Amino acid sequence: ATAGQVIKCKAAVCWGPKQPLTIEEIEVAPPKRHEVRVKIVATGICRSDDHVLSGALSLKFPVILGHEAAGVVESVGEGVTKFKPGDKVIPLFVPQCRECRCCKNPESNLCYKNDIGKYEGVLLDKTSRFTCKGKPICNFISTSTFTEYTVMDEIAVAKIHDDAPLEKVCLIGCGFSTGYGSAVNIGKVKPGSTCAVFGLGGVGLSVVIGCKVAGASRIIGIDLNSDKFAKAMECGATECINPKDHNIPIHEVLAKMTDDGVDYAFEVIGNTSVMTSALQSSHFGCGKTVIVGLAPSTAVMSFDPLLILTGRILTGAVFGGWKSKDDVPKLVCDYLDKKFDLDPLITHYMPFEKINEGFELLRNGKSIRTILTF
Ligand code: COD
Ligand code: ZN
Structure with a gap:
């Protein structure tokens, strides 16, 4: 009508x-x-x-x-x-x-x-x-x-x-697919791996869900607000840490926890110094860092290029790398099949x-x- x-x-x-x-x-x-x-x-x-x-x-x-x-x-x-x-x-x-x-x-x-x-x-x-x-x-x-x-x-x-x-x-x-795809498409998280997720908002929690669906065995959530931890554990995080509880840089805390660094690190805040921390937290020779957060338009990320020379990978994507028209209907079917909540x-x-x-x-x-x- x-x-x-x-x-x-x-x-x-x-x-x-x-x-x-x-x-x-x-x-x-x-x-x-x-x-x-x-x-x-x-x-x-x-x-x-x-x-x-x-x-x-x-x-x-x-x-x-x-x-x-x-x-x-x-x-x-x-x-x-x-x-x-x-x-x-x-x-x-x-x-x-x-x-x-x-x-x-x-x-x-x-x-x-x-x-x-x-x-x-x-x-x-x-x-x-x-x-x-x-x-x-x-x-x-x-x-x-x-x-x-x-x-x-x-x-x-x-x-x-x-x-x-x-x-x-x-x-x-938006939010779910951005985080979930960052883990499964861009990170390509492997079963048995160790992941660190910086920022536990809606998108960060969706990264956690993606890491879990991909079979990661350790998923470490990191947030300045410890109130976010209960929800992160509900989504699949295996442990959570607050940088405020430590007097050494967070990448050193993670290095101690993970035998020199994680397999996958995700920045889900949009803070360029956290992006560098994520890169530093990943293991030499094989660690991958995925940028999910959008930094302020004038912000610049700086890091020692040796981090990259020694085999770490730094990458990122919008909308979790999904080809939207092809993949959104499939994600809806995966939801209906209870692949994720x-x-x-x-x-x-x-x-x-x-x-x-x-x-x-x-x-x-x-x-x-x-x-x-x-
Ligand atoms: N260290 C640790 N945790 C921190 C820090 C810090 N320095 N600063 C903030 N946090 C925590 C906050 O306590 C909060 O829990 C979390 O980080 C951020 O969560 P939210 O709720 O603000 O954000 P989200 O999860 O809804 O979204 C975050 C993004 C950064 C992914 C989002 O804002 C974004 O930038 N998206 C852009 C990417 C994109 O695809 N855009 C297109 C359409 S949306
Ligand atoms: Zn959005």
Whole structure:
């Protein structure tokens, strides 16, 4: 009934940094060629959304944030054959066009058609489908999910299994997959290995889950906040340490615990000096360090190149290295097959209107993931 029409609905509009989001009535135009209009059912609040609100990440305003979600197709634009109204879907903040150099490389997942870092705030046709009070509203990293309805390019949407519980699998749209993939795809953690995970937020816990699924025998969680340890143990950490409890550098503590260093170290904070600590914690000749955290744009990592010369590997990836359109549906099936659990990551559910409270919980360190439902 709404196909082809402008939909009026509620959205949380971000008018600029350092101010609360406001719930507004917006207009969502119908999808154009190769676009899909989706009714969002559940959306998580991710640290990257908060980076925009804090001003750490600058882009064009006004904007509708949100990128970790699940929903149902409402209508499709011309030329769309792989989606139909009613399909369950997950938005993809890293699209997969299948035509660019990265998409054609089996080792890479960073499609050229992503808006991360460019932050143009538009769909591929260079416009957005949102207006509010007569003004155009920007799109956020190919997705924009803090709204009842959004329009996305079809390369930025994955169709998922009909049985998927949307209020849980929304986490596969960002936080879970980023951490889990960093362990299983980028680290390629081997059975029996020793892992260190620096930072035990939602993404760090997802790294822990990935290390466990990959069969690591020791998973050492590291955080400045010891309140994070119980949850980490629940996710599969075998021991946890707080750098504040030691008067020697953390890599020396880890060296003592692990016969000279870990097989895999993950930095899941976005702190360049912790990145160096992670590298120093890995074993010479074979240790691998994976950077998951996003450091401030001016930050520089420095380390003794001898660490690399002596065989340590330093790497990283966005979205856990998953080729989004191919792999998100498979991750949803793995979840339905109980290969991993998402419940430990979900600390709060809230109605969409309470979005600002959800952000407060994240800033106070009181939540892992808050999921907003419509
Ligand atoms: N040493 C040890 N622990 C620390 C330190 C430190 N110096 N500083 C902070 N911590 C701990 C905190 O106590 C906290 O428990 C944890 O580190 C960080 O957790 P959160 O809750 O802030 O963050 P997450 O897990 O939700 O996300 C962290 C990332 C760094 C992965 C995320 O913010 C990020 O940068 N993502 C970018 C990568 C990406 O793919 N972005 C695209 C879309 S999201
Ligand atoms: Zn995110």
